[in-house]
Amino acid sequence: MKLLFLVDAMLGNIARKLQIFGYDSEYKSNIDDLELIKKAKNEQRIIISKDRELIIKAKKQGIISVHITKENEIEQFLEILEQISLELDAVSGDRARCTKCNSLTSQIDKSNISDKIPQKVSEFNDKFWKCNNCDQIYWEGTHIKKMQEFLEKIKLGRRA
Numbered sequence: 001m002k003l004l005f006l007v008d009a010m011l012g013n014i015a016r017k018l019q020i021f022g023y024d025s026e027y028k029s030n031i032d033d034l035e036l037i038k039k040a041k042n043e044q045r046i047i048i049s050k051d052r053e054l055i056i057k058a059k060k061q062g063i064i065s066v067h068i069t070k071e072n073e074i075e076q077f078l079e080i081l082e083q084i085s086l087e088l089d090a091v092s093g094d095r096a097r098c099t100k101c102n103s104l105t106s107q108i109d110k111s112n113i114s115d116k117i118p119q120k121v122s123e124f125n126d127k128f129w130k131c132n133n134c135d136q137i138y139w140e141g142t143h144i145k146k147m148q149e150f151l152e153k154i155k156l157g158r159r160a
């Protein structure tokens with residue numbers, strides 16, 4: 001079963017990386033602990049948070065929760081991996097979710113979006129994806145390549 005996440009607002013960077021790895025990861029600001037716990041419980045989401053009090057409350061409710069204590073993103077990801085097994089074999093634009101709205105994306109032909117992307121981007125990229133919900137356009141040159149590098153660092157960290 002694919003894991004779902006609910007990430008606290010302080011960890012938006014982690015939520016976005018999980019989305020690029022293909023995980024449904026909502027992140028919420030302006031939501032109080034009780035509401036957040038209720039949402040996680042209803043939607044069977046794993047809570048990821050820096051807030052120790054919240055983690056304790058969530059665990060009491062039987063919700064799988066990961067307490068993040070580190071500041072560095074690589075170390076934060078390693079903290080998650082110590083507690084949860086994620087499939088992080090490779091990064092793929094076909095699997096990545098929209099980092100603006102957490103929705104699924106679909107591959108789109110370059111000719112359909114040529115008026116919406118800079119000329120240079122169009123010249124140097126062949127594969128494009130569009131969010132099924134908010135129409136945000138993605139291409140390999142941006143988040144996918146950066147995430148591949150990030151993934152390599154995580155793998156190195158796991159071996160260390």
Ligand SMILES: [Zn+2]
Binds near residue numbers: 100102133
């Ligand atoms: Zn979107």
